[in-house]
Amino acid sequence: MTLAVISSRALDGVQAPPVQVEVHLANGLPSxxxxxxxxTEVKEARERVRAALMExxxxxxxxxxxTVSLAPADLPKESGRFDLPIALGILAAQGVVDPARxxxxxxxxxxSLAGGLRPVRGAIALALAVRQASPGCCLVLPTESARQAARVPGLDIREAATLAEVVESLLPDGQALPRALGELDPPSRPGPDLAEVRGQSAARRALEVAAAGxxxxLLIGPPGSGKSMLAQRLPGLxxxxxxxxxLESAALCGLGSHGLEAGWRTRPVRAPHHSASAVALVGGGSPPRPGEISLAHGGVLFLDELPEFARTALEALREPLETGHITISRAARQARFPARFQLVAAMNPCPCGWQGAFAxxxxxxRCSPEAILRYQARLSGPLLxxxxxxxEVPAVRPAELLDGAMGESSALVAERVLQARQRQHSRQAGLNAALDAGALDRLIDLEPAAAAFVRAAxxxxGWSGRGLHRVLKLARTIADLAGSPTVSVAQxxxxxxxxxxxxxA
Incomplete structure (x- = not known):
């Protein structure tokens, strides 16, 4: 047998299309x-495979x-994930391993050069693709990657630490590779408690409404007023x-690194520095990689000092905020990543930060009106x-910080948030923030006085159509927090x- 075919998978955005690794041995000049x-990473496999086989x-x-052919030929291949199938193909073509097995x-x-197996990116994405396309197939991965992928139910995943272990399991009298076990959930760590925020009752209420729907x-206030404290406590609600x-969140996270950055089922929280570029925020590169908005999918994206971000980076957020996904287009290919994140941003009201904080x-x-307008104009109307x-998050007096009573804890607020979200899921199978115009018209259920009030407002x-819809969504969320089937004037x-x-402004 001089020809062997091994099944593997590439990464194309968040998808993992199948790749056939064909290995052919022929007489002739050695090559x-x-x-x-x-x-380049895949071509370097020649040296890794040669050394690993010999060692x-x-x-x-x-x-x-x-000759090694990675088919289909028009699909770009990257990273070292094809080292193992290439090595097995060479052994099968020599007759060491039975290709039928x-x-x-x-x-x-x-x-590695010593024959060890190193983890690969996108292990969960690979497992999801195999489960969907080949549910009866067995997926063999390096130990660390296999234990991540084992979180995908309904799939036979085997782990191996070395090339020799894989080859031995494929021999007629070899012992099967062990099944990969899902990584244990890390112990839950309580996050910052909302009760630690003194004062700011209006901002605390706004945070609860934002979490519920x-x-x-966007939190606007002078330095030290508690904007970052409030934003950091949103994930706990x-x-x-x-x-x-x-699984979807972990698959996206795995595209950017070999491991999971947060505990299982923990909502991701991303907080990039204001020097981040547009590509860092929305994704890009060659091959396309997910950006911060996709890594925050299902969780929170916190942008502190919002006006300090590059204008191009902020404007790139406009479409994902509306659609919940981002499509990265290049000359030869496209990649689509989900990006349904909850944006929390903070900014000062003026360049010096102290506008309205004198009392x-x-x-x-000390900023002039023109300087204030220029500073606030860094955020475009379409983005706002x-x-x-x-x-608005006003400055808090020192006496209130020292003597003020503690407010409700995150656990109490989170319980109300959960109940409000359950009402939304039972009514529309989603959150209010994601309602389109047609669904909003059917589900808003405004009382007559409330409809007249919002029309006059x-x-x-001078709201735009989008601004009006957002007010109605907020009102629907406030009603859900109150357990009300209709939306009143007060809400x-x-x-x-x-x-x-x-x-x-």
């Missing part, structure tokens, strides 16, 4: 050729012309991810229109307060 749109005690065919397996793994939130959401801090703003809630304040009035313009 080792890789074809099939392989990038593992197998014979490398130095006197043969070796390889038919029910798919392999992925990078080889999945609404985006959100319920954990369910199993399917956790509480004794510090006066897509942020559901714009809440929209005309007086609409509270929602209107969350769409106030920037101070000084």
């Amino acid at each position: 080792f050729t890789l074809v099939g749109l392989a990038d 593992s005690g197998f014979q490398f065919p130095h006197n043969k012309r070796i 390889l038919a029910r397996f798919e392999f992925a793994g990078e080889l 999945g609404h985006s939130l 959100l319920p954990p991810l369910d199993d399917e959401e956790a 509480a801090t004794g510090r006066a703003c 229109d897509r942020i559901d809630m714009q809440v 929209a005309e007086r304040l 609409v009035a509270e929602a209107v307060q969350y769409r106030r313009a920037l101070p000084g």
Whole structure:
């Protein structure tokens, strides 16, 4: 047998299309050729595979012309995930391994020069693709990757630490590789408690509304008023991810690294520095990789000092905020990543930060009206229109910080948030923030007085159609928190307060 075919998978965005690794041995001038749109990392597999086979005690065919084809040829291949299938293909072509025993397996793994298996990116994405396309197939991965992928139910996943272990399991009298066991959940660590935030009752209420409906939130206030404290406590108000959401989030996280950055079913929280570029936020590169908005899918994206971000980076958020996904287009390919994140942003009201804080801090703003307008104009109207809630966080007097009573804990607020979310899921199978215009018209259920009130407010304040819909979504969430089937005037009035313009604008 001089030809062997091994099944593996590539990564194309969040998808994992199948790849057939064809290995052919022929007489002729000794060579080792890789074809099939392989990038530099894949071509370097020649040296890794040669050394790994020899160090593992197998014979490398130095006197043969070796041709490795990665099919389909028009699909780009990257990383060292094809090392293991290439090595097995060479052994099968030599007759060391029976090719018939390889038919029910798919392999992925990078080889060290000593024959060890190193983890690969996108292990959970690989497992999800195999479960969907080949549910009866057995997936063989390096130990660390296999234990991540084992979280995908209904799939036979085997783990191996070395090339020799894999080859031994494929021999007629070999022992099967052990099944991979899902990694144990790390012990839960309580996050920052909302009770630690003194004062700021209005901002605390806004945070609860944002958590209940999945609404985006912009906190505006002077330095030290508690904006970052409030934002850091939002994840503690959100319920954990369910199993399917956790798999989707973990698959995205695995595309950027070999491991999971947070505990299982823990909502991801991303907080990039304001120097982040547009590509870092929305994704890109070659091959395309997910950005911060996709890594925050199902969780929270916190942007502190919002006006300090590059204008191009902020404008790139407009479409994902609306659609919940991002499509990265390049000349030769496209990649689509989910990006249903909850945006929480914070900013100062002016360049010096002290506008409106004199009564509480004794510090006066020295910025001119023109400077304030230029600073606030760094956030475009279309971007602000897509942020559901714009809440002022005033400075707190020292006496209130020292003597003020502690508010409700995160656990109490999270219970109300969970109940409100359950009402939304039972009514529309989703959160209010994701309602489109047609669904909103069917589900808002405004009382007649509330409808007249919101109509008058929209005309007086000059809202866009998008701004009006966002107020109605907020009002629906406030009603859900109150357990009310209809939306009253008081609930609409509270929602209107969350769409106030920037101070000084």
